[in-house]
Amino acid sequence: MESPRPRPIARPGSAGSISSGRFSYESRAKSPLSIISSVDSFETGRTSLESQASSNSSLARRGPTPVYAHGNGAPNRAPMAPMPMSSKNGPKFESTSLPPTPSRLGPQKGAVSKTGGGLAGVRYLRTLTPGEGFKKLPKEILLVILQELRRSHVEAGSLSCATCWMRDCCNLALSCKKWWRATRNILYEDIQLIGCDSIMHTKKKFKMKYGTRLTLLRRTIREQPDLADCVKTLKVPSMPEAAKTKKEREDYLDLVASVIMSCPNLERLPGFYPAYTHEFSRFVHAISTRTKLLEQVWVIDPSPFQRQHRYTLSEDSRNLYPTLIPGLLLPEQCVEFLDYHSNWDNLQTLFLHCNPGGTLDSALLMDIFASLPSLQHLNVSSFPAPAFTDDTLLSLPPLKSLRLDSVPGISASGLSTYASLPTSNTLASLTLISIPVLSLPALARLFSRLASLTAFTISQAPAPSLPMGEEIFMHPYLASSTLQSLHWEITNPLSEQATDILSKSIQFNGFPSLKTLRTPADYTGSFQALCKPRDKIELPGDRYRNIHQHLPSSQSLPNLPSPSPTKGSFFGSANNSQASFSMPPSPAYVTSPTKSVFSFNEKEEEALSSSGGRSLAQARRQAQSRIEGADKHPQFHIIVWDDDNQFVERFAVGSFVGQVQSKIWYSLKPDIEGMDEAIVRMNTLLDGGEEVAMRDGCTGNWNLDVDKSAKGRNMGKEKWWHTERGRWKEVGLEKFF
Structure with a gap:
């Protein structure tokens, strides 16, 4: 006798829908909106085939739903708490109580699921596959990332170099096609080949004395013209030391010429x-x-x-040989x-x-x-x-x-004539070095006639002067309404006439747009007194320059004074207007904490001033000594009394150098950081920089993982090591103007 077939368990009344003859494990919990939709579809007698198909496909992807037993023995599924979300086509629902979906049964790319029996247009959120968001990133964002990566490798103070940058960029390009399209523009747009070639390439692999990287680069851009079109800046290694004869130097120049001929869009060849x-x-x-x-x-x-x-x-120059x-x-x-x-x-x-x-x-x-x-x-x-x-x-x-x-x-007359021409109306920067300009009227015509002049630099030994018998009754004598940056360097300190006239012109608002003033030969401090007050002008290393010339060989550096944390030590105590310091015992040759072995004595300063040969570091030290000297002489005092008119404390506020209302910044920094001369010269451009005089070259070991085993470290060294090369710093041609 056949066993009776199991009776289908009816859907409990709490389900909130009319029974349709299905088994309980095929039914799904309904949200309030889906209940309304089911009732409406039942009353109208219409069923949605699309909703049924979507429900079946969703059920197949999710797998069997867990069944729980109620108190009456009837199994039922766990209730869901759908969360509505806004959408253009209708509300969305995101379930938070369903068990996690296995990855193999998850929705495929581009699949959209709808709620079974629910409203048409109700969609679940689609899960993004790994890498799909990266594919949608625009190329401009990738270029910004690569520029920041390049800056971290080649900027000043970095432990890396251009070789490490190109290696990391190549590794990034090999990761996927999207990165390759972005990296080839950055990598080939600005090519930097710095230092000598690897010995492994020159002697063992290619059997060449020099030029292996240039040869490989030429082969690459000749085989791929699209890469050659990207090259705009090309930095080639300087003349190798192995090229000793004239024939070898010409061969190297020919090799560089062949690479240049392969770059049709080349714009710059720096260094x-x-x-x-x-x-x-x-x-x-x-x-x-x-x-x-x-x-x-x-x-x-x-x-x-x-x-x-x-x-x-000149024919009239009898004294000139x-x-x-x-x-x-x-x-x-x-x-x-x-x-x-x-x-x-x-x-x-x-x-x-x-x-x-x-x-x-x-x-x-x-x-x-x-x-x-x-x-x-x-x-x-x-x-x-x-x-x-x-x-x-x-x-x-x-x-x-x-x-x-x-x-x-x-000549000065030629400069004044040039300033009156219409072709000089566009001139924004004028630099005159060792011309020299000996006429102050010619200099005044330059300032007044150059309508677009924003930066002016003059550096010469003799000072410009007024013609014999001419005097100035009104100021400003020198004036320019557009000038923003002024470099004034007259190295001869015997004649102060031009310096006085310029300082009075600035004082009487002859340069209303002036923002930066650089005067390394400001022996009297007249220009510093016209600018904004500054607390610190000298750099940390200025006091330690040439220190071996002043210290005895058997002596060491004295300890620097440390300020005492007493009350009112910044402005001065009640009994002393100066700051109190705890001074260690100093040698006999140390006279004061501010003027000791770190500063020249008065005789040395006078000798430097009379000769005119003073570096920018010495100018900063002299300007700093004026500031420190002004602090020792209080400008006014602050006296504090209590409510009983009893004296409590007295503060002495030091003076300062400059004018608070001034808009001019007093600068003593060079055109290129680290130089002793304020103005960059041609020898700085032609000496090759750090590529020739390598101080602390890069070998790529900064990227070596030192936490690995000895065998791993050797493998890392083989991967990251390269020939030691200097960190070349480009001297931009814009620094000269």
């Missing part, structure tokens, strides 16, 4: 400035063919066909040098520097300036007198920045 010898060079020819070049530095060497002859600056200068170039040399500039329609920055014996013709320079339509920044340095004259200056196109360094052919 590599070989001299021009007036002979054909593949390197110079390759540079001349780059139509998108933005900057070019010419270092002119003497020509073997030039002869030296005597030259006098004639100097030896090179003669004129050959006509074919002038034509060849002019042709190199024919493709540079986008060139914006041009540097012209002559080594001893080198020269260019004035007429040739005029033709060069006329052939560069986009020229904006010009630097001319160390040119002989007949090569760059007042006529050459007057032929300049409209510029934004002009720097003249050691150009004796320029």
Whole structure:
């Protein structure tokens, strides 16, 4: 006899829906909205096929629902508490009481589930697959991340270098295609090959003395033209030490020229400035063919066909001895040098520097300036007198920045005439170094006629003066309404007339827009007294410079004084207006905590002032000594009485140097951090920087994991180690203006 079939258990009344003949384990708990939807569909006699299909598919993905027994023995599922969420098509529900869904049964990519028997348009939240959010990131965000990564490798003070940056960037590019599309732009847009090549490559793998990285780079960009189009800045290693003969140096220049010819969009070649010898060079020819070049530095060497002859600056100069200068170039040399500039329609920055014996013709320079339509920044340095004259200056196109360094052919009258030309209305930065300008009226015309001038620099030994018999009755004599930055350096301290006139002009609001004033030769402190008061001017290392010249060999550094934490020690105690210090016993040669072995004595300061040879660190120390000297002389006192008119305490407030209402910042920092000279010179640009004089090179070991075992450390060293290379710091050409 067959056993009776099990009776289907009816849905309990608490379910809130009409029984449809299904088994209890096939039913699902309903939310209030789904109940209303079921009742409505029952009353209208319509059933939604889409809701049933969605319910079945959702049930299949979720698996069997747990069943619980009630007190009457009827099994039922655990109640759910759906949470409504806003949506465009209708409310969403997110269940918080369902058991976790197995990953293998979870919703697939792009799958959307609806509630069984519920409203049409009610959707559950879709779970994002791993990596799906990364694929939606725009490329601009990835570029910002890569720029920050590059900055952490190559910025000043970093333990890493450009080699480590390129290695990490390559590893990141190999992770996925999206990173590769972003990293190739950053990696190939600014290529930095610094230091010597690896010995493993030069001797064992490629059997070459030098140039292995350049050879590999050339092969890569030749095989992939899309990467070659990305190259805009290329830093190649300096001339290797292994290239000792002239033939080897020419071969290296030819190798660099082949790499340049493979980069059609090259804009800059920083840190590599070989001299021009007036002979054909593949390197110079390759540079001349780059139509998108933005900057070019010419270092002119003497020509073997030039002869030296005597030259006098002025026929009326009886006290000036004639100097030896090179003669004129050959006509074919002038034509060849002019042709190199024919493709540079986008060139914006041009540097012209002559080594001893080198020269260019004035007429040739005029033709060069006329052939560069986009020229904006010009630097001319160390040119002989007949090569760059007042006529050459007057032929300049409209510029934004002009720097003249050691150009004796320029006179004060030529500068004042140039300032009155319409082409000088766009000039925003003017730098005059060792010209010199000996006429104060000419300097006044420069300030008044240059309508767009915002930065002015003058550095020379003799001071400009007024003509004989001329006096000034009204101030300001020197005035500029647009000037924002002023560098004034007259190294001869015997003549203070120009310094006094300039300080009075600033005091009487002759420069209303002036924000920064840098005067390394401020011997009397007249300019410091016109600027904002500052508590600290000298840098931490200024007091320790040249300390070995003042300390005996058997003595050590004295202990620095420490302030006593007594009441009122900042302003002074009741019985003493100065701050109280606990001084350790000091040697006999230490006179005071502020003027000891860290400072020059008065005789040394006078000798430095009379000679004019003073560094920027000495200027900061002298300015700091004025501030510390003003603190010792109280400007006013604060006396405190109690309610019974009894004396309590007295504070002596020290004085300061400067004017509180002034908007001018007194600066004694150099153009490039770490330099002793305020103004950056051409030798700083041409010496190669840290690439040649390597102090603390990088080998990549900063990224080595030292927590691994000995075998792991050896493997890490093989992975991260590279040839020791210096941390090259680029000297930007914008620092010269």
